[in-house]
Amino acid sequence: MEIDKDSTAWRAICSMNGEVSLKEIVDVLEGLGVPPRHTQDYIEAIKREGIGKPSEDDDGDIIYNMYGEFDPDVVSREGDYSCNKCGQSLKNGYFLRFDKSEDGPYGPECVRKIGIARL
Numbered sequence: 812m813e814i815d816k817d818s819t820a821w822r823a824i825c826s827m828n829g830e831v832s833l834k835e836i837v838d839v840l841e842g843l844g845v846p847p848r849h850t851q852d853y854i855e856a857i858k859r860e861g862i863g864k865p866s867e868d869d870d871g872d873i874i875y876n877m878y879g880e881f882d883p884d885v886v887s888r889e890g891d892y893s894c895n896k897c898g899q900s901l902k903n904g905y906f907l908r909f910d911k912s913e914d915g916p917y918g919p920e921c922v923r924k925i926g927i928a929r930l
């Protein structure tokens with residue numbers, strides 16, 4: 812199958828940055844309406860297009876090192892924060908920025924997942 816490069820699913824993939832598990836990628840794709848039989852096409856495209864590089868973690872699970880760009884509407888500020896999602900304490904809080912409001916603070920991992928979920 813040809814990947815539609817303008818699709819929300821592909822843009823979500825291209826916005827991923829850092830280590831992302833294969834399961835997490837598949838979850839995001841399926842959450843954005845990609846049928847399970849097509850997720851492998853996206854995984855192949857990640858490798859082919861150089862969006863990410865697969866490796867194995869200590870447990871033998873496949874993780875991808877993703878080179879995508881962070882959502883430009885994320886800002887970070889120093890301070891004593893705790894993540895709104897997982898409660899982890901933070902020295903750097905990340906906020907998703909909207910027209911008139913902000914959502915946060917989140918840690919770097921959580922803001923990425925939440926940002927992807929909002930695309």
Ligand SMILES: [Zn+2]
Pocket residue numbers: 894895896897898899917918920921
């Ligand atoms: Zn968190």
